[in-house]
Amino acid sequence: MFDTVKGTASDIREMKIRGAGRIARAGASAMKDFAENYRGGSLEECRKDLDTAKDILLESRPTAVSLWNGVQACMRDVGNAPSGKEATDSVIRNAETFIKMSSNAVDMIAKIGAKRVSNGDVILTHCNSSAALGVIKEAHAQSKEIKVFATESRPWRQGLLTVKELSDAGVDVTLIVDSAVRSVMKRTDIVFVGADTVASNGALINKIGTSQLALAADEARVSFNVCTETYKFSPITLFGDMVTIEERDCGEVADMEALPKNVKIYNPVFDSTPAKYIDAIITELGVLSPGSVYDVMVRQLGDGIFKERDCQ
Numbered sequence: 061m062f063d064t065v066k067g068t069a070s071d072i073r074e075m076k077i078r079g080a081g082r083i084a085r086a087g088a089s090a091m092k093d094f095a096e097n098y099r100g101g102s103l104e105e106c107r108k109d110l111d112t113a114k115d116i117l118l119e120s121r122p123t124a125v126s127l128w129n130g131v132q133a134c135m136r137d138v139g140n141a142p143s144g145k146e147a148t149d150s151v152i153r154n155a156e157t158f159i160k161m162s163s164n165a166v167d168m169i170a171k172i173g174a175k176r177v178s179n180g181d182v183i184l185t186h187c188n189s190s191a192a193l194g195v196i197k198e199a200h201a202q203s204k205e206i207k208v209f210a211t212e213s214r215p216w217r218q219g220l221l222t223v224k225e226l227s228d229a230g231v232d233v234t235l236i237v238d239s240a241v242r243s244v245m246k247r248t249d250i251v252f253v254g255a256d257t258v259a260s261n262g263a264l265i266n267k268i269g270t271s272q273l274a275l276a277a278d279e280a281r282v283s284f285n286v287c288t289e290t291y292k293f294s295p296i297t298l299f300g301d302m303v304t305i306e307e308r309d310c311g312e313v314a315d316m317e318a319l320p321k322n323v324k325i326y327n328p329v330f331d332s333t334p335a336k337y338i339d340a341i342i343t344e345l346g347v348l349s350p351g352s353v354y355d356v357m358v359r360q361l362g363d364g365i366f367k368e369r370d371c372q
Contacts, residue, residue, distance in 0.1 A: 064093045065113045069120035072127070075216055080256045080292055081166060081190050084130030085159050087117045091134040092155035095148040106144035110135065110151065122304055125257040125294040133158040133291070158291075165289040165344035170194030173252065173287055173342040177204055181249040184209045184241070184282075187267035188218035188225075189254020191287035195342070196252060197229045208233040209244045213267060215312045215327065238269050245276040255288035255341075259297040260357060262335030262350025265305075268328050274337035286341045293357045305330050 068090035071077045077086045094113045100106045114131050121127050134155045141147035173195030177183070181199075183206055185192050199206055208231055213219040219235055226233040236244055251273055257265035264270065264286055277284040294303060310316055310325035319325075335350035342348075348356065 061098075061109070062094070062113060062116060064097075065090045065116050069116050072117075072120040072124075078216075078218060078221075079188060079190055080124055080126040080254065081162060081289060083121060083124050084126035084291065085162050087127045088130045088134055088155040088158045088162075090117060091131055092152050092159075095134075095151035095155070098144075098148050100144060103141070103144045103147065106147050107138055110138055110147065122306065125296070125303075126289070126292045129291040129293075129295075130158055130162070162289060162291065165291075166191055166194050168344040169287050169289070169342055170198040172344075172346060173285070174198035174202060174204075176283075176285065176340070176342070176347075177206060177250065179204045180206070182207045182209070182247055184211075184244060184248045184251045184273065184277075185222065186211045186219075186253045186270055186273055187213040188221045189252075189287060191289065191342075192252040192254045193222060193225055195287055196226065196231060200229060200231045206231065209236050209248065210234070211236055211238050211241065211269065211273075213269065214238055218267070238272075241269075241273055242276045242279075245273075245280045245282060248277075248280070248282050251277050251282055251284045252287055253285070255286050255292050256330055257294045257303050258286070258288060258292055258341065258353055259294055259303060260354045261297070262338065262341070262353045264333040264335075264338060265294075265303050265330050266333065268331050271331045271333045271337075274333045278337050283339045284337060286338055288341060288343060290343050290345060290356055293353055295357060298354070298357065303332070305332075 068086050072083055077083055100109050114135055117131050134151045137150035138147045141150055169191045177199035183196055208226055210219050210222045210233055223233050223235045253270055255264055255266050274284050306329040308327050308329055310327055313325050313327050338350050340347050
């Protein structure tokens with residue numbers, strides 16, 4: 061019964077599905093598939109099984125607030141459903157709404173963000189963000205002459221996906237090693253990165269190495285822009301919860317057997333960039349300041365989701 065959900069969770073955990081937006085849509089799609097094929101009994105049993113499916117997905121990437129918000133969006137009407145059938149129907153309906161909203165958000169961000177790109181700009185981006193790449197590709201489609209530096213993004217090297225996507229779109233793109241960021245920043249006009257999570261105080265949680273881009277951009281007086289859907293805003297941070305920085309297996313970095321036995325490896329997936337280094341957060345709602353994140357969360361998610369999350 062949980063095969064599709066477990067398979068999706070495994071793909072997220074093993075990085076076969078990457079990027080916060082793609083992860084969120086995958087989670088919502090898995091919940092939709094589970095609900096469509098559910099053949100359980102009573103309402104109580106249905107709610108229990110839906111909760112189990114939700115938990116399986118959320119445990120695959122505990123730091124991805126986009127996944128939490130996407131799955132939670134699917135589940136928000138289950139508690140008020142009078143029957144198991146209406147509970148699963150609500151999951152299907154909400155999942156379809158979320159997936160459509162998420163996909164449309166990326167297109168809107170691209171159109172808004174491209175307005176911040178001037179003809180002749182040199183752009184720096186990090187990792188593989190569909191929102192950030194959408195901005196770059198939209199600027200190119202508008203016939204703006206641009207050049208892009210893209211980081212390799214160790215250890216998974218998601219930058220290889222980025223340069224292929226941009227190259228296929230006809231963009232002039234150069235792959236750089238992560239440690240070359242400060243050197244190329246001298247030739248950069250604007251930085252666009254994605255987001256895994258945005259905290260209520262405007263701080264950015266994103267792929268490890270993002271904070272060094274922000275620091276280098278601040279030093280060079282280069283505009284640092286975050287491209288993100290508002291469903292990546294984290295409601296748990298409203299209540300003082302800290303965002304967990306996931307640490308992955310050491311084998312992703314090096315062959316442990318080839319190293320001296322007393323050598324350790326620290327392999328965090330994300331880092332935190334303080335709001336003071338962020339010039340703008342580009343969302344489907346428009347260009348926001350880091351200080352406006354709290355108000356947007358309250359308007360977008362409503363009091364109910366905060367109360368439910370606070371009780372967990």
